[in-house]
Amino acid sequence: MIGNNSSQIVDQEESKFTEQRFFEVNREERHYCALLAHALLSSKPTRTSFTEMINSRCKINFSSDSLEIYLEAAVLRDYWNALGNSKKYPLETNQRRRQVLRGIIKHMGYSIDIIDNNSFFWTKGINGDGSKLWSPGHWDEKAIKAASLPNLKKIKWAFNAKPDIMMISNGYVLLIEAKLESPEGRYDKFGTGQKQIQELIADLMKQFIPTFQNTTIQNILLALKPPNKDKGHCYITWKDIIGILKPDSLDPFTQECFKQLKTQYYSNANNH
Numbered sequence: 001m002i003g004n005n006s007s008q009i010v011d012q013e014e015s016k017f018t019e020q021r022f023f024e025v026n027r028e029e030r031h032y033c034a035l036l037a038h039a040l041l042s043s044k045p046t047r048t049s050f051t052e053m054i055n056s057r058c059k060i061n062f063s064s065d066s067l068e069i070y071l072e073a074a075v076l077r078d079y080w081n082a083l084g085n086s087k088k089y090p091l092e093t094n095q096r097r098r099q100v101l102r103g104i105i106k107h108m109g110y111s112i113d114i115i116d117n118n119s120f121f122w123t124k125g126i127n128g129d130g131s132k133l134w135s136p137g138h139w140d141e142k143a144i145k146a147a148s149l150p151n152l153k154k155i156k157w158a159f160n161a162k163p164d165i166m167m168i169s170n171g172y173v174l175l176i177e178a179k180l181e182s183p184e185g186r187y188d189k190f191g192t193g194q195k196q197i198q199e200l201i202a203d204l205m206k207q208f209i210p211t212f213q214n215t216t217i218q219n220i221l222l223a224l225k226p227p228n229k230d231k232g233h234c235y236i237t238w239k240d241i242i243g244i245l246k247p248d249s250l251d252p253f254t255q256e257c258f259k260q261l262k263t264q265y266y267s268n269a270n271n272h
Contacts, residue, residue, distance in 0.1 A: 023257050029180040030071075032261060033164050035254050036241060037069045045246035053244050054174070058218055058234040062169040073166035073175075076159045076201060079209055080135050089132050097133040103208055104136070108151045118147050135159060158200045165222070173217040175202055180224060180238070180265075195219065224265055239266055 018025070040047045044064065051062040083100065084093025101121070102112045115121050115133075120143035124131035136152075137159035144152045165176040175198055202217040221227060221235040242262050247255050 023253070024260050026257075026260075027180060027264075029164070029178050029182070032180070032238070032257070033071055033178050035257055037071055037165065039245060039250055039254055039258075040067065041069060042251075043246055043249040045249045046244060049244040049246060050241075051169070053240060054236065057236060057240075058174070058220060060172040060174075060216065060218065062167070062172060066169050068168040070166040070168075072162040072164065074160075074162045075166065075205060075209070077135065077137055080137075080159065086132070089130075094133060100208060101133060101136075104155060104204065105152075107204075107207055108155065110149060110151070114147070114149065118143065118149075120144060120147070154197065154200055155204075157197045158204060161194070161197050161201060163198060163201065163219075168215075171215050173202075173205075173212065173215050175217065175219045176222050177219070178222040195221075242266075 040050055047067060048064040051064045051067070054060065055062055080097070080100070083096040084090065086093070098115070101115060105112055105114060116126060119125045120140045121134060122128065122131040123134055123138075136155045139152065139156045141153055141156065144150070144156070163175040164178040165174070167174040167176065177194055177198055198219045202219055205212040206215075206217060207213075218234055221233070222238065222241070223235065224238055226237065227233065227235055238261060242258055245255075245258055
């Protein structure tokens with residue numbers, strides 16, 4: 001608590017932040033992902049320009065007349081939840097969960113017998129009263145390590161991961177990892193990165209979710225600059241996004257935010 005002593009009073013003239021409005025200092029990539037989704041869904045000219053660019057860049061066939069956009073898409077988590085009521089947990093829910101889990105375990109190269117031999121699969125242990133099959137996102141990593149089942153950690157990470165943007169159109173799916181200033185995240189000391197887990201998500205979607213089985217799924221990076229490696233991997237930059245925007249069809253706030261993005265990261269004075 002600050003007392004009445006004048007030496008403890010903060011000099012307001014010297015302690016103020018800058019006079020800028022928040023959109024001028026905002027560096028949150030989720031903000032720009034939301035604005036991108038808004039721009040594409042609300043502006044047909046921008047959507048058309050984007051689909052032409054992304055089709056050429058990634059060799060796909062998006063349609064500007066049919067585009068679904070999801071932010072923070074927890075695909076595996078939500079499809080697991082859709083298997084049945086987790087509170088009442090009828091027999092049908094248990095059977096559906098077990099069936100999906102058996103398929104995933106076999107896909108990762110393990111015997112399905114491990115389900116009934118490892119307690120981390122269950123909410124109250126293998127034979128616990130009222131025990132349910134956990135969502136993989138809840139599995140205990142220490143127990144996985146003790147059981148020598150390292151690939152199951154990747155399954156846990158995939159169930160907890162949320163690609164920043166998922167776009168669906170005309171039989172094609174893009175899982176987009178968006179970056180501004182942050183580097184690729186790492187899951188462990190062995191270097192398992194976001195890219196590897198995002199690719200596993202795409203694989204599991206193709207293998208186990210019927211609505212995606214006949215689609216073409218690509219993982220792409222949206223960043224300030226092209227990546228230094230993986231040159232054959234599809235990517236787009238925020239500069240590409242700025243280039244496809246049609247300002248006349250966008251609201252003033254969205255226009256101002258993307259102008260600030262350009263100023264902050266692509267002007268000569270502030271070029272990162």
